[in-house]
Amino acid sequence: MSSLGSLPLPVSTDSDPLRDPALYINRELSQLDFNFRVLAQAMDPQVPLLERLRFMCISCTNLDEFFEIRAAAVRHAQEFGLPPAPDGMSPQAILNAIHERAAELVDQQYRCWNQTLRPALMEAGIGVLGRNSWTHRQKRWLRAYFRNEIMPVLSPLGLDPVHPFPKILNKSLNIVVVLKGTDAFGRSGHLAIVRAPRSLPRIIQLPEKLGGPQNFVFLSSVLSTFVDELFPGLEVLGAYQFRVTRNSELVVDEEEVENLALALRDELVDRGYRPAVRLEIAHDMPRDIVRTLLQNFGLTENAVYRIDGPVNLNRIIQLYDLIAQPDLKYPPMTPRTLRDSDGIFETVARQDLLLHHPFDAFAAVLDLIRQAALDPNVLAIKQTLYRTGKDSLIVDALIQAARAGKDVTVVVELRARFDEEANLGLADRLQEAGVQVVYGVVGYKTHAKMLLIVRREGRKLRRYVHLGTGNYHSGTARAYTDLSLITADADIGNDVHLLFQQLSGLASKMKLKRLLQSPFTLHTGILARIERETRIAAAGRPARIIAKMNALNEAQVIRALYAASQAGVQIDLIIRGACTLRPGVPGVSDNIRVRSIVGRFLEHSRVYWFGNDGAPELYCASADWLERNLLRRVETCFPILDPALAKRVYREVLQNYLDDNLNAWELDAEGIYHKRAPAHDEAPHSAQMALMQGL
Structure with missing residues (x-):
């Protein structure tokens, strides 16, 4: 391994054309695109059915976290007038683009559920029954279940001057009820809120005697159907589910607190009630009710998502553990174990x-x-x-x-x-x-x-x-x-x-x-090694960089990669999630290729390989090439010194993934991912499958 001290760092200026915003993809939109690739696994008939269900739910859970963290950070930037990101988009433009792209993702998620997975589950003998498909016996049993198991823990709240809009917990299931009539105290009914406590199961399994051992119902369907029992003497004109997502990033001024643990405990108490960032509502909710919700949550129209199904679709993941059909899941994998007789x-x-x-x-x-x-x-x-x-x-x-x-x-x-x-x-x-x-x-x-x-x-x-x-x-x-x-x-x-x-x-x-260490030597070490490959290529010798990570957005590293590409360095990036680098731009990133692998296992390893003029260096790390990891975290990056082990990592983690033509998505210069498929003269190759089979 060569010493860091011998590697000069690149120098950039404000007039650097590699700072052109057109050369960068927006990080938030790139992160959203990853969830489309996850959802594609749910639509793949080659994937076992319950695994497809799991991928759909992962895309839903990822979207929740995206709004809790990433979208919330953009709203924060908008409120405080922070400058645009390297891609040049203002916070307001990003929020508008997020709404458009996320709405498309939500639409695909519910079409995947309603048109593909739910019918496929029914064919496999697993029923997730909607209100319109309940038999008389099933409805009678569910009414009794509602009265005995659900109604005792509910506390409906009528909205009036004495009862203002209640605090709504982050990502909780709620029903807004439209009422007509007068109650026992002479109060006119209008609107009421029914909050579903976290203690209630979101998926209810019906008894086998009511049509089979594998029939299930969403709690939201039961609440909407029998909510009238909570308001005797009043007429229910409508019941509409909704769910609000809130900013979940904890804010603690660490330099101002004497005890970080106590400060975090205080923050955690309020996390579930921080500012709202997204509102999911039933597709048929009337406009006047939507306006009421928006007003109470301090949101605008670009935070609303109408959905065709349960607002808590990710809760269907419970079926994965409830269904005992191994043929609907990936076959079990037995990992290799260390044979260690000496200790x-x-x-x-x-x-x-x-x-x-x-x-x-x-x-x-x-x-x-x-x-x-x-x-x-x-x-x-x-x-x-x-x-x-x-x-x-x-x-x-x-x-x-x-x-x-x-x-x-x-x-x-x-x-x-x-x-x-x-x-x-x-x-x-x-x-x-x-x-x-x-x-x-x-x-x-x-x-x-x-x-x-x-x-x-x-x-x-x-x-x-x-x-x-x-x-x-x-x-x-x-x-x-x-x-x-x-x-x-x-x-x-x-x-x-x-x-x-x-x-x-x-x-x-x-x-x-x-070792290289963030926040001190890892960033500069990466830049120095990229610059070294640039000098090697400029001298007319072969130069190459291969790096695998979860995400890439650090602007200085991206500019260094662009400069390396311009010098002739061949660069392959295997990036699972967000990537703000734009590959394949003529004259800038012609020599850069970016691919994302989405398969049975979540790709999480970080490996950096530098050709180094025939004496390659290979590092593994805890850090992605993100601004936060390189500059604002404590991270480690460690060399693989044993030549045989370094060759193994190169073969298993880099070349193997570059050869994948079944689970790979390739990024083009327009920022669009395309699913890779074997060419007519190529044998199909899945990197993860090859590793399961011993490579």
Whole structure:
């Protein structure tokens, strides 16, 4: 590996033509486009039926999060008059474009459900029954269910001067009811709101005696049908479901609070009632009711989405676990396990260990931590935790190690989005067991995935390190593609030691020998390596860059890639989600190709490969090439030093994915993705399938 110091950085000026907004795709719209690719999996008849259902629900859940975070950030930019993004679009223009594109996605989601998946489920003997298809017996049973199980927990609220519009929880199911008549106190009926508590199941399974073992009904259908029972003596003229999505980004001024954990707990209390960003309504809701809702939520027309079906369509994912038909799901995959007769420390002491999840079992990482907890020669364990999952075996092992008298330090990122509450509880649990818990760095999320074990071996101390591209989460390790490196390399061990010292001890910036680190050397390191390939190409020699990541939007990196392309560098980018770089622009990005792979597993590994004039460098990382990851987070990027392992990563993660012609989508200069298909002389190739079959 060459030293960073020998690599000059590119210099740009304000007059740089590579800053032209026409060369950039809007990040929000690119992120939305990813969900169209996910939804395409739901429409693919080659995918098992319940997996297609799962992909549809993933697209719905992703869209929820998009509005909670990305669209909310654009509204914030609009309110505060922030400048346009590199693509030149103003916040208002972005919001308008979001509404148009998201409305198209919503329309496709409900057509997928109503016209494709719901009929296909019915053919497979699985009924998701609408109100118009209930038999007399089914309706009688559902009425009894409503009276006994649902009505006792409902608290309908009539709207009048004494009862103003209620607070509506983020993404909750609600029914607005139009009433006629006069109640017992002489009050005239007009509008009422019925909120469905989170305690109620959103999918109700009918008894087998009512038509079969696999018939289901949406809670929203039951509420709409029997809502009249909540208003005796009044006539129900209409009942219309709605759901509001709110800004879910927590805002804590970390430099102004004395205790981050307490501040986050306070923020979490109000998260469900922050400003609204989207309103989903029944397709037949009258205009006057829509105006009332918009007024109460402080929204405009470009936040409204009329839908043809349940507003909480993603709740149908419950069927995936309720239906016991293996033939409707992907066949189970048995990951490779580490054959380790000597113990993992002895194995790693001899050679580095590389794991490609989920094709290699995550159990090896669990075993490393468990053995460290039990080994009397292990003196200290240090680890970062971003997302861990419920009932984590890793956390159990860390607690066991602390109780055994080992020095255990854990950097818990309290601000991991949507895991804040879980991580607060995790931090409390670790501290109660005697673990030293660090909350990271003010202003910088700790997104790095690293584990350091200090072990006494004879008269010396030896460091064992795990570095990964994914979280320490057994669940996602089965569903995401990620890479793990376990090594006893002295230089890497010392670098990781310095990083933990920096995170926990407020140490100054440190010089690392092997690792690149955000927010200090990763950004400049990437730019320097791109510039090196540019110089090699300018000298007339072959130059190439291949990078795989989840997203790309950092403008300086994109400009460097454009300059490299202009010099003749061949660049292949495998980017799962948002990409603001525009490939194939004549004279600018002719030599850049961008593809996205969407398949059974969520692509999550980050790998960067630089040709380096015949002496290639290969890095794995926790970071995407996003502005936030490179400049505002703590991230790690680590080299694969063993030549055999580097070749394996190149073969499995880069070349294998470049050869995919079944699950790949290619991005053109107009910002449009096209599904790849095998040419007439090409054999079909799925990268993920090849890995499941042992490549």
